Amino acid sequence: MVNVRCATCKYLRRRCPSDCIFSPYFPSNNPQRFESVHRIYGASNVAKMLEQLPSSLRPQAAETLCYEAESRIQDPVYGCAAIIFQLQQQLHNTECELAKTRAEIAIIRSNGHGQESDIYSADEY
Amino acid sequence: MNATTTNPSGGGGGGSCGGGGGGSNSGGSGGGSAGPCGACKFLRRKCVAGCIFAPYFDSEQGAAHFAAVHKVFGASNVSKLLLHIPAHKRPDAVLTVCFEAQARLKDPVYGCVAHIFALQQQVVNLQAEISYLQAHLATMELPSPPPPPPPPSSLVTPPPLSIADLPSASSMPTSYDLSSLFEPMVQPTAWVMQQRALLHNQNLHFGGGSGGSSSGGGGGSGDLQALARELLHRHSASPSGSVPCSEASPSPSLSK
Numbered sequence: 001m002v003n004v005r006c007a008t009c010k011y012l013r014r015r016c017p018s019d020c021i022f023s024p025y026f027p028s029n030n031p032q033r034f035e036s037v038h039r040i041y042g043a044s045n046v047a048k049m050l051e052q053l054p055s056s057l058r059p060q061a062a063e064t065l066c067y068e069a070e071s072r073i074q075d076p077v078y079g080c081a082a083i084i085f086q087l088q089q090q091l092h093n094t095e096c097e098l099a100k101t102r103a104e105i106a107i108i109r110s111n112g113h114g115q116e117s118d119i120y121s122a123d124e125y
Numbered sequence: 126m127n128a129t130t131t132n133p134s135g136g137g138g139g140g141s142c143g144g145g146g147g148g149s150n151s152g153g154s155g156g157g158s159a160g161p162c163g164a165c166k167f168l169r170r171k172c173v174a175g176c177i178f179a180p181y182f183d184s185e186q187g188a189a190h191f192a193a194v195h196k197v198f199g200a201s202n203v204s205k206l207l208l209h210i211p212a213h214k215r216p217d218a219v220l221t222v223c224f225e226a227q228a229r230l231k232d233p234v235y236g237c238v239a240h241i242f243a244l245q246q247q248v249v250n251l252q253a254e255i256s257y258l259q260a261h262l263a264t265m266e267l268p269s270p271p272p273p274p275p276p277p278s279s280l281v282t283p284p285p286l287s288i289a290d291l292p293s294a295s296s297m298p299t300s301y302d303l304s305s306l307f308e309p310m311v312q313p314t315a316w317v318m319q320q321r322a323l324l325h326n327q328n329l330h331f332g333g334g335s336g337g338s339s340s341g342g343g344g345g346s347g348d349l350q351a352l353a354r355e356l357l358h359r360h361s362a363s364p365s366g367s368v369p370c371s372e373a374s375p376s377p378s379l380s381k
Contacts (some may be wrong), residue, residue: 042199064238081221089242094251101258
């Protein structure tokens with residue numbers, strides 16, 4: 001019977017036990033995934049973080065760790081923060097656009113087209 | 126929200142996680158008369174001259190912040206990361222590393238990705254609202270036809286977000302106002318909370334504290350906000366000319 005090692009155990013050149021904490025989340029067909037988290041967090045830190053969680057939550061945790069690690073590799077200075085900044089900017093721009101649209105509606109209403117329903121009253125928006 | 130350009134002026138104090146200019150008032154290299162830096166204090170090792178952490182983790186509160194960084198990333202990994210970054214960018218790197226470490230400790234499953242999800246959801250919701258209002262605006266601008274009946278008051282439920290939908294960090298602009306990182310966390314929408322509840326039964330929270338965030342950012346983000354306040358205070362208090370052990374570390378874009 002061939003025992004396929006997970007990406008972690010292959011990278012660390014060790015035997016992959018049947019209860020390896022990494023194997024469900026770092027399959028052997030994607031070595032880069034583990035290399036990223038290992039580079040940023042270290043295998044032992046990842047293991048500790050996963051072990052602290054119930055098994056039902058580990059897939060999400062592994063995914064987010066991979067995502068953050070890859071973000072940090074792509075942008076060593078800002079990592080995920082770069083994405084947060086971009087979204088904050090996008091949110092700001094969207095809020096401005098929304099305010100502008102509401103203002104346009106208010107202007108049209110005040111010019112005599114305001115027969116519409118009360119859901120566009122200033123109080124609500 | 127500001128996206129100010131990182132100011133590459135001299136200034137060693139900026140970007141300290143819970144600390145001012147290095148491990149000493151002089152802003153000099155680690156060790157010295159003021160004792161070990163926060164990192165070396167935590168690691169219980171001698172703080173040598175040229176300690177990579179000294180400019181960013183002071184001996185008082187820096188140790189606590191370094192503890193989080195060490196727990197999540199490990200000292201050697203952070204050290205390697207900083208060594209590969211130009212000195213003038215290291216304050217920003219330390220800030221974001223501290224941010225991610227704190228977020229991961231508060232939310233061991235999602236870390237700072239929870240912030241990203243919440244922001245994405247807010248953007249989607251606002252865009253849906255804009256689309257609806259623009260459609261209505263177009264109707265209002267047309268002569269005579271009666272306006273369409275208003276849709277249900279709740280916005281259209283957007284499709285569930287997944288990690289695959291997250292943007293990548295590539296091609297991002299390189300100038301940020303880091304203080305915005307620590308602004309009160311956006312309030313998670315009911316939809317986001319529902320999604321999280323569907324994923325698991327634990328009472329997780331965005332960026333920290335229990336009970337999710339109220340209009341200001343949940344209790345858990347209190348530590349992040351405290352970190353931000355310290356950083357801003359240190360940044361405004363630190364002399365612009367002080368240079369730590371390494372090369373000139375310009376103050377990050379923390380000033381308003």
